[in-house]
Amino acid sequence: MKRADFTLIHDWVPEGAHILDLACGDGTLLAALARDKQVTGYGLEIDPDGITSCIARGVNVIEQNLDEGLANFEDNACDIVIMTQALQALRRPDLMMDEMLRVAGECIITFPNFAYWRHRAYLGFKGYMPVSKSLPHAWYDTPNIHLSTFNDFERLCSDKGLIIVDRAVGIGDHEGHWTSRLWPNLFGEIAIFRVSRGQ
Amino acid sequence: MTGHERLMPELPSDSVGVVTPQTAHFDDPLDLACGKTLPAYDLVYETYGTLNAERSNAVLICHALSGHHHAAGFHSQDDRKPGWWDAHIGPGKSIDTRHFFVVSLNNLGGCHGSTGPISDNPETGRQWGPEFPMMTVTDWVHSQTRLADRLGIERFAAVIGGSLGGMQAMQWALMYPERVANVAVIAATPKLSAQNIAFNEVARQAIRSDPDFHDGWYAEHHKVPKRGLKLARMVGHITYLSEDAMGSKFGRDLRSDDFNFGYDVEFQVESYLRYQGDTFSTSFDANTYLLMTKVLDYFDPAAPHGGDLARALAPAECPFLVVSFTTDWRFPPSRSRDIVDALIRAGKRVSFANIDSPHGHDAFLMPDPRYQAVFAAFMSRVAADLSLEGRP
Numbered sequence: 363m364k365r366a367d368f369t370l371i372h373d374w375v376p377e378g379a380h381i382l383d384l385a386c387g388d389g390t391l392l393a394a395l396a397r398d399k400q401v402t403g404y405g406l407e408i409d410p411d412g413i414t415s416c417i418a419r420g421v422n423v424i425e426q427n428l429d430e431g432l433a434n435f436e437d438n439a440c441d442i443v444i445m446t447q448a449l450q451a452l453r454r455p456d457l458m459m460d461e462m463l464r465v466a467g468e469c470i471i472t473f474p475n476f477a478y479w480r481h482r483a484y485l486g487f488k489g490y491m492p493v494s495k496s497l498p499h500a501w502y503d504t505p506n507i508h509l510s511t512f513n514d515f516e517r518l519c520s521d522k523g524l525i526i527v528d529r530a531v532g533i534g535d536h537e538g539h540w541t542s543r544l545w546p547n548l549f550g551e552i553a554i555f556r557v558s559r560g561q
Numbered sequence: 562m563t564g565h566e567r568l569m570p571e572l573p574s575d576s577v578g579v580v581t582p583q584t585a586h587f588d589d590p591l592d593l594a595c596g597k598t599l600p601a602y603d604l605v606y607e608t609y610g611t612l613n614a615e616r617s618n619a620v621l622i623c624h625a626l627s628g629h630h631h632a633a634g635f636h637s638q639d640d641r642k643p644g645w646w647d648a649h650i651g652p653g654k655s656i657d658t659r660h661f662f663v664v665s666l667n668n669l670g671g672c673h674g675s676t677g678p679i680s681d682n683p684e685t686g687r688q689w690g691p692e693f694p695m696m697t698v699t700d701w702v703h704s705q706t707r708l709a710d711r712l713g714i715e716r717f718a719a720v721i722g723g724s725l726g727g728m729q730a731m732q733w734a735l736m737y738p739e740r741v742a743n744v745a746v747i748a749a750t751p752k753l754s755a756q757n758i759a760f761n762e763v764a765r766q767a768i769r770s771d772p773d774f775h776d777g778w779y780a781e782h783h784k785v786p787k788r789g790l791k792l793a794r795m796v797g798h799i800t801y802l803s804e805d806a807m808g809s810k811f812g813r814d815l816r817s818d819d820f821n822f823g824y825d826v827e828f829q830v831e832s833y834l835r836y837q838g839d840t841f842s843t844s845f846d847a848n849t850y851l852l853m854t855k856v857l858d859y860f861d862p863a864a865p866h867g868g869d870l871a872r873a874l875a876p877a878e879c880p881f882l883v884v885s886f887t888t889d890w891r892f893p894p895s896r897s898r899d900i901v902d903a904l905i906r907a908g909k910r911v912s913f914a915n916i917d918s919p920h921g922h923d924a925f926l927m928p929d930p931r932y933q934a935v936f937a938a939f940m941s942r943v944a945a946d947l948s949l950e951g952r953p
Contacts, residue, residue, distance in 0.1 A: 404905065404911075410914075410931050410934075413912075413914050413935065414914075414931075414934045414935055414938045415938070416912065417882065417912050417914070417935060417938040417939050417942065418938035418939075418941055418942055419942070420880075420942050420945075420946070421912075422880070422910050422911055422912055423912045423913070424901060424905070424911070424912065424913045425913050425914050425915045426913075434898070434901075434902040434905060435905065436906060439905075
């Protein structure tokens with residue numbers, strides 16, 4: 363697996379879990395988890411090429427727009443719902459989190475951290491909307507309509523009374539740089555949270 | 562190459578070539594859902610590709626309302642019209658005949674060679690006509706297993722169908738889970754809506770009210786209820802196309818420069834529908850058409866399970882591919898989603914693609930880059946799972 367966030371998710375997902383992967387892309391993560399950890403489940407995707415790739419590698423993929431919710435999945439249908447790099451592109455990320463934690467007791471979410479120091483510098487010094495490896499789009503054609511920071515996400519979890527089981531940040535594609543200690547809101551380019559329902 | 566061969570028109574290189582239908586006769590009586598028994602029957606079928614030594618590479622194609630066994634290839638060197646699913650069956654196509662042995666049959670009740678209303682009833686010596694027993698999807702699937710037995714196929718690598726064919730594919734997974742490794746359900750529905758049944762009823766009434774119908778005994782009166790069949794096909798055809806497809810094909814184009822203020826054909830779409838109806842009315846049997854529409858109406862595998870499709874699907878063991886088309890309003894994408902959602906609730910393996918196509922319900926018959934990519938991806942995975950690729 364190439365993507366840095368996938369490596370950590372791979373470690374966090376337990377053997378044999380039944381999972382739902384929202385915006386599963388070409389099915390790389392699900393295929394690896396099925397191979398290495400015997401997970402079962404479904405990926406949801408709307409990109410035609412991603413869907414075809416999933417089908418070719420035997421990953422169950424459903425063409426479904428996440429903004430329309432997960433009504434076709436019953437309460438507690440899965441063990442874990444995973445969503446990598448899609449939260450910021452949803453119309454209502456908060457409602458999606460409610461949906462994710464209705465379908466499973468736990469979810470893993472990764473998103474670009476807008477408070478990453480390079481992004482701050484870009485905006486602060488250059489005066490332009492940041493463009494980087496994790497935010498590759500121009501302001502006018504970006505699908506990322508709800509950018510947030512590591513801190514923002516923590517606050518949303520706290521407001522919703524959710525439990526943050528684990529969290530980390532990563533820098534670019536460097537797998538070795540996962541950390542949760544040193545000023546994650548400043549030094550983390552990609553945020554990754556493992557969240558469970560509150561009581 | 563001899564001079565004679567040079568005169569032959571070339572068949573496309575990705576065609577299965579010239580194919581010859583075969584007939585299998587069965588003497589084991591077939592008990593039917595309607596309570597009657599078919600004492601003996603024929604099934605006409607075609608095959609493409611080669612059955613491997615393990616007999617693991619067989620794919621069954623199930624046809625739709627007016628379909629038949631001739632799914633791919635040509636019936637002679639100068640046959641211009643290939644089988645109805647030639648876009649998807651052949652060497653290098655989605656259902657790649659270099660890997661798969663494809664079986665395509667005409668269902669019971671049909672009018673293309675399998676036992677049906679135009680066959681003779683051995684008990685009376687008359688044509689079956691309107692007395693041919695009513696069929697259901699489960700009866701068909703049952704008869705298809707007999708053909709599989711005859712061909713030595715214990716388990717199909719895949720059972721595939723579009724529309725009414727998709728219903729048969731789904732039924733295979735429920736009735737014979739051990740005999741099917743994969744199922745593809747394309748442009749289908751778990752049951753007909755009231756609107757679907759209503760359109761079928763209009764088609765049936767068009768046929769049955771034709772004075773030449775003679776309560777189904779038209780053959781004995783040396784008549785064909787052509788006007789009824791034509792109307793039935795015209796109504797059906799409207800439901801197969803999307804409004805957009807009709808609009809872009811015909812618009813409000815006139816056959817002549819101006820209105821002629823009469824009831825003859827004025828608009829191109831009228832001409833097209835009449836042509837479709839006329840062609841069909843001389844090539845299809847009215848009793849078969851009536852029967853096929855009833856098979857559609859009766860299909861509802863969830864009914865014996867309190868309407869719970871997920872419970873109905875519980876016996877299925879294989880992965881499913883479900884495909885719908887955005888402009889299909891006969892069996893719209895929402896009906897395919899019902900199947901997908903039920904499979905998810907039942908914890909079954911399923912992939913779903915909703916193909917953006919302007920062609921309405923008929924899209925399932927046509928080539929389309931994304932449709933072909935999805936279909937080919939599914940079939941390549943089927944082949945890979947069975948280690949079929951790279952073998953003759």
